[in-house]
Amino acid sequence: MSRQKSSEETARKLHSAALHLMRYVRAQDTALGVPPAQLSALSVVVFGGKQSLSDLAHAEQVRPPTMSRIVDALVRDGLVKREIDKRDRRSVVISATDKGVRIMHEGRSRREKRLLELLGGLTKDEIDVLDQASETISKSLAATVH
Amino acid sequence: MSRQKSSEETARKLHSAALHLMRYVRAQDTALGVPPAQLSALSVVVFGGKQSLSDLAHAEQVRPPTMSRIVDALVRDGLVKREIDKRDRRSVVISATDKGVRIMHEGRSRREKRLLELLGGLTKDEIDVLDQASETISKSLAATVH
DNA sequence: TGCTAATAGTTAGCTATGCTAACTATGCAG
DNA sequence: CTGCATAGTTAGCATAGCTAACTATTAGCA
Numbered sequence: 001m002s003r004q005k006s007s008e009e010t011a012r013k014l015h016s017a018a019l020h021l022m023r024y025v026r027a028q029d030t031a032l033g034v035p036p037a038q039l040s041a042l043s044v045v046v047f048g049g050k051q052s053l054s055d056l057a058h059a060e061q062v063r064p065p066t067m068s069r070i071v072d073a074l075v076r077d078g079l080v081k082r083e084i085d086k087r088d089r090r091s092v093v094i095s096a097t098d099k100g101v102r103i104m105h106e107g108r109s110r111r112e113k114r115l116l117e118l119l120g121g122l123t124k125d126e127i128d129v130l131d132q133a134s135e136t137i138s139k140s141l142a143a144t145v146h
Numbered sequence: 147m148s149r150q151k152s153s154e155e156t157a158r159k160l161h162s163a164a165l166h167l168m169r170y171v172r173a174q175d176t177a178l179g180v181p182p183a184q185l186s187a188l189s190v191v192v193f194g195g196k197q198s199l200s201d202l203a204h205a206e207q208v209r210p211p212t213m214s215r216i217v218d219a220l221v222r223d224g225l226v227k228r229e230i231d232k233r234d235r236r237s238v239v240i241s242a243t244d245k246g247v248r249i250m251h252e253g254r255s256r257r258e259k260r261l262l263e264l265l266g267g268l269t270k271d272e273i274d275v276l277d278q279a280s281e282t283i284s285k286s287l288a289a290t291v292h
Numbered sequence: 293t294g295c296t297a298a299t300a301g302t303t304a305g306c307t308a309t310g311c312t313a314a315c316t317a318t319g320c321a322g
Numbered sequence: 323c324t325g326c327a328t329a330g331t332t333a334g335c336a337t338a339g340c341t342a343a344c345t346a347t348t349a350g351c352a
Contacts, residue, residue, distance in 0.1 A: 010273050011261035013280035015171060018164040020287050023207070025161060035339090037309055053330065061169070066310055068331060073308080090318045090329040115157040118286050126282050127156050133279030134159035136272050140264050141166050181310090183338055200300065212339055214302060219337080236300040236347045 024118070028110045032103060034079070037062075039107060041070050042079055042096065046104040050095035052085070079103060170264070174256045178249060180225070183208075185253060187216050188225055188242065192250040196241035198231070225249060 029039055037060075044059045045051070051059075057067035071094055074080040079100035085091035096104070119127055175185055183206075190205045191197070197205075203213035217240055220226040225246035231237035242250070265273055 007262055007265045007273060008258065010277040010280065011258050011265060013284070014167070014276055015257065015261060017280040017283040017287075018167045021160070021164045021283055022168055024287055024290075035308055054328095062309085063311065064330065065312085065332080069309075072331095085329095088319070088329080092330070111161065112154065112157050115161060116153055118283075118290060119153045119157060121286060121289065122282065127153060129275055129278050130160055130282060131156040132275050134156065134163040136268065136276060137163040137167055137264075138159070140267060141163075141170060143267065144170075144264060181337055198300080208338085209340065210301065211303080211341085215338075231300095234300080234348070238301070 025111045025114050028114050029107060031110065032107050034077075034103065034107075035073075037070050038073055038079075039104075041067065042074060042100055042104050043107075045080055045094055046096045046101055050093050052091050052093060054091075056094055074100070171257045171260050174260050175253060177256065178253050180223075180249065180253075181219075183216050184219055184225075185250075187213065188220060188246055188250050189253075191226055191240055191242045192247055196239050198237050198239060200237075202240055220246070 026036070029036065032039065034042065041056060041060055044056060048059070053067055053071060054064060056071070057064045060067060062070075071080065071082060075082050078097055081095050081097055083093050083095070085093050119130070122130075172182070175182065178185065180188065187202060187206055190202060194205065199213055199217060200210060202217070203210045206213060208216075217226065217228060221228050224243055227241050227243055229239050229241070231239050265276070268276075
Protein backbone atom coordinates (compact mmCIF):
# COMPACT_ATOMS: atom_id res chain seq x y z
CA MET A 1 0.00 0.00 0.00
CA SER A 2 1.56 3.31 -1.03
CA ARG A 3 1.00 6.24 1.30
CA GLN A 4 -0.53 9.44 -0.02
CA LYS A 5 2.12 11.61 -1.72
CA SER A 6 1.78 15.33 -2.10
CA SER A 7 1.65 16.58 -5.65
CA GLU A 8 4.48 18.96 -4.78
CA GLU A 9 6.75 16.09 -3.90
CA THR A 10 5.81 14.18 -7.04
CA ALA A 11 6.43 17.28 -9.17
CA ARG A 12 9.96 17.63 -7.74
CA LYS A 13 10.77 13.96 -8.19
CA LEU A 14 9.38 13.92 -11.71
CA HIS A 15 11.42 16.97 -12.64
CA SER A 16 14.60 15.47 -11.28
CA ALA A 17 14.02 12.10 -12.97
CA ALA A 18 13.29 13.65 -16.37
CA LEU A 19 16.28 15.97 -16.11
CA HIS A 20 18.74 13.21 -15.34
CA LEU A 21 17.19 10.79 -17.82
CA MET A 22 17.62 13.26 -20.68
CA ARG A 23 21.18 14.00 -19.63
CA TYR A 24 21.84 10.25 -19.62
CA VAL A 25 20.53 9.55 -23.14
CA ARG A 26 21.95 12.72 -24.68
CA ALA A 27 25.44 11.66 -23.72
CA GLN A 28 25.20 9.06 -26.52
CA ASP A 29 24.85 11.70 -29.21
CA THR A 30 28.42 12.99 -29.10
CA ALA A 31 29.59 9.79 -30.85
CA LEU A 32 27.73 10.88 -34.00
CA GLY A 33 29.80 14.03 -34.41
CA VAL A 34 26.72 16.14 -35.14
CA PRO A 35 26.06 19.01 -32.70
CA PRO A 36 22.83 18.91 -30.66
CA ALA A 37 20.75 21.55 -32.42
CA GLN A 38 21.61 20.10 -35.82
CA LEU A 39 20.82 16.58 -34.67
CA SER A 40 17.48 17.65 -33.26
CA ALA A 41 16.52 19.50 -36.45
CA LEU A 42 17.63 16.51 -38.53
CA SER A 43 15.37 14.21 -36.51
CA VAL A 44 12.39 16.44 -37.29
CA VAL A 45 13.16 16.23 -41.01
CA VAL A 46 13.90 12.49 -41.03
CA PHE A 47 10.87 11.43 -38.97
CA GLY A 48 8.51 14.26 -39.93
CA GLY A 49 9.29 14.41 -43.65
CA LYS A 50 10.25 17.34 -45.89
CA GLN A 51 9.04 20.76 -44.76
CA SER A 52 9.61 24.49 -44.98
CA LEU A 53 12.20 26.33 -42.92
CA SER A 54 9.45 28.12 -40.98
CA ASP A 55 7.79 24.86 -40.05
CA LEU A 56 11.12 23.48 -38.94
CA ALA A 57 11.86 26.58 -36.86
CA HIS A 58 8.43 26.33 -35.25
CA ALA A 59 8.87 22.62 -34.47
CA GLU A 60 12.21 23.32 -32.82
CA GLN A 61 10.99 26.45 -31.05
CA VAL A 62 13.69 28.69 -32.48
CA ARG A 63 13.55 31.80 -34.68
CA PRO A 64 13.92 31.54 -38.46
CA PRO A 65 17.44 33.06 -38.57
CA THR A 66 18.63 30.44 -36.08
CA MET A 67 17.13 27.60 -38.12
CA SER A 68 18.50 29.09 -41.34
CA ARG A 69 22.01 28.75 -39.96
CA ILE A 70 21.43 25.26 -38.58
CA VAL A 71 20.24 24.21 -42.05
CA ASP A 72 23.36 25.84 -43.54
CA ALA A 73 25.49 23.49 -41.45
CA LEU A 74 23.38 20.42 -42.29
CA VAL A 75 23.57 21.22 -46.02
CA ARG A 76 27.33 21.82 -45.77
CA ASP A 77 27.74 18.37 -44.21
CA GLY A 78 25.42 16.70 -46.74
CA LEU A 79 22.72 15.66 -44.27
CA VAL A 80 19.82 17.64 -45.78
CA LYS A 81 18.90 19.27 -49.10
CA ARG A 82 17.52 22.84 -49.43
CA GLU A 83 15.27 23.48 -52.46
CA ILE A 84 13.06 26.34 -53.58
CA ASP A 85 9.34 25.57 -53.40
CA LYS A 86 8.02 25.66 -56.97
CA ARG A 87 4.59 26.87 -55.90
CA ASP A 88 5.87 29.68 -53.67
CA ARG A 89 9.33 30.80 -54.61
CA ARG A 90 9.80 32.63 -51.30
CA SER A 91 9.68 29.32 -49.49
CA VAL A 92 12.36 26.63 -49.19
CA VAL A 93 11.79 22.91 -48.68
CA ILE A 94 14.19 21.00 -46.46
CA SER A 95 14.52 17.25 -46.96
CA ALA A 96 16.91 14.61 -45.62
CA THR A 97 19.61 13.04 -47.79
CA ASP A 98 20.42 9.31 -47.63
CA LYS A 99 23.39 10.19 -45.44
CA GLY A 100 21.14 12.22 -43.14
CA VAL A 101 18.68 9.35 -42.81
CA ARG A 102 21.49 6.89 -42.11
CA ILE A 103 23.05 9.01 -39.36
CA MET A 104 19.69 9.74 -37.74
CA HIS A 105 18.79 6.04 -37.61
CA GLU A 106 22.16 5.29 -36.06
CA GLY A 107 21.53 8.00 -33.48
CA ARG A 108 18.10 6.74 -32.61
CA SER A 109 19.37 3.21 -32.29
CA ARG A 110 22.14 4.33 -29.93
CA ARG A 111 19.74 6.25 -27.70
CA GLU A 112 17.25 3.39 -27.61
CA LYS A 113 19.97 0.89 -26.81
CA ARG A 114 21.04 3.11 -23.92
CA LEU A 115 17.48 3.35 -22.59
CA LEU A 116 16.96 -0.38 -23.00
CA GLU A 117 20.05 -1.04 -20.88
CA LEU A 118 18.40 1.03 -18.19
CA LEU A 119 15.09 -0.82 -18.52
CA GLY A 120 16.92 -4.15 -18.59
CA GLY A 121 17.28 -4.27 -14.82
CA LEU A 122 13.59 -3.69 -14.18
CA THR A 123 10.67 -6.01 -13.64
CA LYS A 124 7.71 -6.25 -16.01
CA ASP A 125 5.61 -4.36 -13.48
CA GLU A 126 8.10 -1.52 -13.21
CA ILE A 127 8.27 -1.21 -17.00
CA ASP A 128 4.50 -1.16 -17.13
CA VAL A 129 4.47 1.72 -14.64
CA LEU A 130 6.97 3.64 -16.79
CA ASP A 131 4.79 2.97 -19.81
CA GLN A 132 1.68 4.28 -18.10
CA ALA A 133 3.53 7.31 -16.73
CA SER A 134 4.83 8.15 -20.22
CA GLU A 135 1.29 7.96 -21.59
CA THR A 136 -0.04 10.18 -18.82
CA ILE A 137 2.64 12.83 -19.35
CA SER A 138 2.23 12.88 -23.12
CA LYS A 139 -1.52 13.08 -22.80
CA SER A 140 -1.36 15.95 -20.27
CA LEU A 141 1.12 17.91 -22.37
CA ALA A 142 -1.02 17.44 -25.47
CA ALA A 143 -4.08 18.67 -23.55
CA THR A 144 -2.22 21.77 -22.34
CA VAL A 145 -2.12 23.64 -25.63
CA HIS A 146 0.96 25.83 -26.11
CA MET B 147 -6.14 -4.76 -18.02
CA SER B 148 -2.97 -3.56 -19.74
CA ARG B 149 -1.61 -5.68 -22.57
CA GLN B 150 2.06 -6.66 -22.62
CA LYS B 151 4.20 -3.82 -23.97
CA SER B 152 7.59 -4.30 -25.56
CA SER B 153 10.46 -2.60 -23.75
CA GLU B 154 11.37 -0.96 -27.07
CA GLU B 155 8.03 0.75 -27.24
CA THR B 156 8.23 1.88 -23.62
CA ALA B 157 11.75 3.22 -24.20
CA ARG B 158 10.52 5.34 -27.12
CA LYS B 159 7.51 6.65 -25.23
CA LEU B 160 9.58 7.41 -22.15
CA HIS B 161 12.13 9.28 -24.22
CA SER B 162 9.47 11.34 -25.91
CA ALA B 163 7.64 12.13 -22.66
CA ALA B 164 10.81 13.22 -20.85
CA LEU B 165 11.94 15.33 -23.81
CA HIS B 166 8.69 17.24 -24.06
CA LEU B 167 8.27 17.56 -20.30
CA MET B 168 11.67 19.21 -19.96
CA ARG B 169 10.95 21.53 -22.87
CA TYR B 170 7.69 22.47 -21.14
CA VAL B 171 9.18 23.37 -17.75
CA ARG B 172 12.28 25.06 -19.17
CA ALA B 173 10.09 27.55 -21.01
CA GLN B 174 9.41 29.17 -17.61
CA ASP B 175 13.06 30.06 -17.10
CA THR B 176 13.26 32.83 -19.69
CA ALA B 177 11.24 35.11 -17.38
CA LEU B 178 14.17 35.15 -14.92
CA GLY B 179 16.53 36.77 -17.43
CA VAL B 180 19.34 34.38 -16.52
CA PRO B 181 20.65 32.20 -19.40
CA PRO B 182 20.23 28.42 -19.06
CA ALA B 183 23.81 27.35 -18.28
CA GLN B 184 24.13 30.07 -15.65
CA LEU B 185 20.80 29.19 -14.09
CA SER B 186 21.72 25.52 -13.91
CA ALA B 187 25.08 26.25 -12.30
CA LEU B 188 23.42 28.63 -9.85
CA SER B 189 20.98 25.91 -8.80
CA VAL B 190 23.89 23.60 -7.97
CA VAL B 191 25.45 26.29 -5.76
CA VAL B 192 22.17 27.32 -4.10
CA PHE B 193 20.93 23.81 -3.34
CA GLY B 194 24.30 22.04 -3.05
CA GLY B 195 26.14 24.71 -1.06
CA LYS B 196 29.50 26.40 -1.65
CA GLN B 197 32.01 24.40 -3.66
CA SER B 198 35.10 24.58 -5.84
CA LEU B 199 35.01 25.40 -9.53
CA SER B 200 36.11 21.86 -10.39
CA ASP B 201 33.29 20.34 -8.38
CA LEU B 202 30.85 22.66 -10.06
CA ALA B 203 32.19 21.79 -13.54
CA HIS B 204 31.92 18.10 -12.71
CA ALA B 205 28.35 18.45 -11.42
CA GLU B 206 27.35 20.26 -14.61
CA GLN B 207 29.33 17.91 -16.87
CA VAL B 208 31.31 20.69 -18.52
CA ARG B 209 35.04 21.43 -18.68
CA PRO B 210 36.69 23.83 -16.22
CA PRO B 211 37.23 26.64 -18.77
CA THR B 212 33.51 26.58 -19.59
CA MET B 213 32.54 26.76 -15.92
CA SER B 214 35.11 29.48 -15.28
CA ARG B 215 33.34 31.68 -17.83
CA ILE B 216 29.87 30.84 -16.52
CA VAL B 217 31.03 31.85 -13.04
CA ASP B 218 32.46 35.09 -14.52
CA ALA B 219 28.97 35.98 -15.72
CA LEU B 220 27.31 35.02 -12.41
CA VAL B 221 29.84 37.11 -10.46
CA ARG B 222 29.38 40.04 -12.89
CA ASP B 223 25.62 39.93 -12.23
CA GLY B 224 26.04 39.57 -8.47
CA LEU B 225 24.52 36.09 -8.15
CA VAL B 226 27.58 34.28 -6.75
CA LYS B 227 30.84 35.11 -4.98
CA ARG B 228 34.26 33.74 -5.98
CA GLU B 229 36.85 33.45 -3.18
CA ILE B 230 40.29 31.90 -2.85
CA ASP B 231 40.38 28.79 -0.67
CA LYS B 232 42.57 29.57 2.34
CA ARG B 233 43.73 25.97 2.71
CA ASP B 234 44.67 25.53 -0.96
CA ARG B 235 45.34 28.78 -2.70
CA ARG B 236 45.07 27.18 -6.14
CA SER B 237 41.41 26.52 -5.51
CA VAL B 238 38.44 28.90 -5.59
CA VAL B 239 35.22 28.57 -3.61
CA ILE B 240 31.95 29.58 -5.27
CA SER B 241 29.02 30.55 -3.05
CA ALA B 242 25.62 32.11 -3.72
CA THR B 243 24.82 35.71 -2.80
CA ASP B 244 21.45 36.69 -1.29
CA LYS B 245 20.39 37.87 -4.72
CA GLY B 246 21.41 34.53 -6.24
CA VAL B 247 19.41 32.63 -3.62
CA ARG B 248 16.37 34.84 -4.16
CA ILE B 249 16.40 34.41 -7.96
CA MET B 250 16.92 30.67 -7.73
CA HIS B 251 14.01 30.22 -5.34
CA GLU B 252 11.82 32.26 -7.65
CA GLY B 253 12.88 30.05 -10.56
CA ARG B 254 12.18 26.86 -8.68
CA SER B 255 8.80 28.10 -7.62
CA ARG B 256 7.90 29.00 -11.22
CA ARG B 257 8.92 25.57 -12.51
CA GLU B 258 7.06 23.75 -9.75
CA LYS B 259 3.96 25.81 -10.31
CA ARG B 260 4.11 24.91 -13.97
CA LEU B 261 4.43 21.20 -13.20
CA LEU B 262 1.65 21.37 -10.64
CA GLU B 263 -0.66 22.84 -13.25
CA LEU B 264 0.07 19.80 -15.35
CA LEU B 265 -0.54 17.39 -12.45
CA GLY B 266 -3.68 19.28 -11.52
CA GLY B 267 -5.76 17.55 -14.17
CA LEU B 268 -4.79 14.07 -13.05
CA THR B 269 -6.34 11.55 -10.71
CA LYS B 270 -4.69 10.40 -7.47
CA ASP B 271 -3.89 7.09 -9.15
CA GLU B 272 -2.24 8.74 -12.12
CA ILE B 273 -0.11 10.91 -9.84
CA ASP B 274 0.85 7.83 -7.88
CA VAL B 275 2.00 6.17 -11.09
CA LEU B 276 4.13 9.22 -11.94
CA ASP B 277 5.60 9.12 -8.44
CA GLN B 278 6.52 5.45 -8.74
CA ALA B 279 7.93 5.95 -12.24
CA SER B 280 10.12 8.83 -11.02
CA GLU B 281 11.45 6.65 -8.22
CA THR B 282 12.20 3.81 -10.60
CA ILE B 283 14.07 6.05 -13.05
CA SER B 284 16.12 7.75 -10.34
CA LYS B 285 16.98 4.41 -8.77
CA SER B 286 18.05 2.91 -12.11
CA LEU B 287 20.17 5.90 -13.03
CA ALA B 288 21.86 5.84 -9.62
CA ALA B 289 22.60 2.13 -10.04
CA THR B 290 24.12 2.67 -13.49
CA VAL B 291 27.44 4.18 -12.52
CA HIS B 292 28.80 6.21 -15.46
C1' DT C 293 65.85 20.95 1.29
C1' DG C 294 65.10 21.85 -3.22
C1' DC C 295 63.82 19.99 -7.77
C1' DT C 296 60.03 17.90 -10.29
C1' DA C 297 55.53 16.51 -11.15
C1' DA C 298 50.75 17.09 -10.35
C1' DT C 299 46.74 19.98 -9.67
C1' DA C 300 43.44 24.19 -9.96
C1' DG C 301 42.12 27.84 -12.66
C1' DT C 302 42.43 31.14 -16.33
C1' DT C 303 43.22 32.93 -21.01
C1' DA C 304 42.95 32.61 -25.95
C1' DG C 305 40.74 31.17 -29.79
C1' DC C 306 37.70 28.18 -32.35
C1' DT C 307 32.74 26.41 -33.28
C1' DA C 308 27.85 26.27 -32.39
C1' DT C 309 23.51 28.29 -31.19
C1' DG C 310 20.29 31.64 -29.47
C1' DC C 311 18.44 36.46 -30.33
C1' DT C 312 16.84 41.13 -32.86
C1' DA C 313 17.11 44.40 -36.66
C1' DA C 314 17.37 45.15 -41.22
C1' DC C 315 17.48 43.57 -45.73
C1' DT C 316 15.90 40.94 -50.39
C1' DA C 317 12.69 38.47 -52.99
C1' DT C 318 8.27 36.98 -53.87
C1' DG C 319 3.26 36.82 -53.54
C1' DC C 320 -1.26 38.89 -52.88
C1' DA C 321 -5.10 42.46 -52.63
C1' DG C 322 -7.15 46.25 -54.50
C1' DC D 323 0.45 48.61 -60.85
C1' DT D 324 1.03 49.93 -56.21
C1' DG D 325 1.61 48.76 -51.70
C1' DC D 326 1.51 45.56 -47.98
C1' DA D 327 2.46 40.92 -46.23
C1' DT D 328 5.26 36.84 -45.99
C1' DA D 329 9.61 33.72 -46.32
C1' DG D 330 14.15 33.64 -45.78
C1' DT D 331 18.80 35.52 -45.29
C1' DT D 332 22.51 38.56 -43.57
C1' DA D 333 24.81 41.06 -39.94
C1' DG D 334 26.02 41.57 -35.49
C1' DC D 335 25.67 40.57 -30.61
C1' DA D 336 25.73 37.28 -26.36
C1' DT D 337 26.09 32.70 -24.44
C1' DA D 338 28.15 28.31 -24.10
C1' DG D 339 30.78 24.27 -25.48
C1' DC D 340 35.62 22.58 -26.58
C1' DT D 341 41.14 22.08 -26.67
C1' DA D 342 45.71 24.00 -26.04
C1' DA D 343 48.63 26.56 -23.55
C1' DC D 344 49.63 29.27 -19.72
C1' DT D 345 50.22 30.73 -14.36
C1' DA D 346 50.18 29.74 -9.63
C1' DT D 347 50.30 26.63 -6.05
C1' DT D 348 50.92 22.23 -3.74
C1' DA D 349 52.81 17.65 -3.04
C1' DG D 350 56.32 14.01 -3.56
C1' DC D 351 60.57 12.46 -2.76
C1' DA D 352 65.77 11.76 -3.50
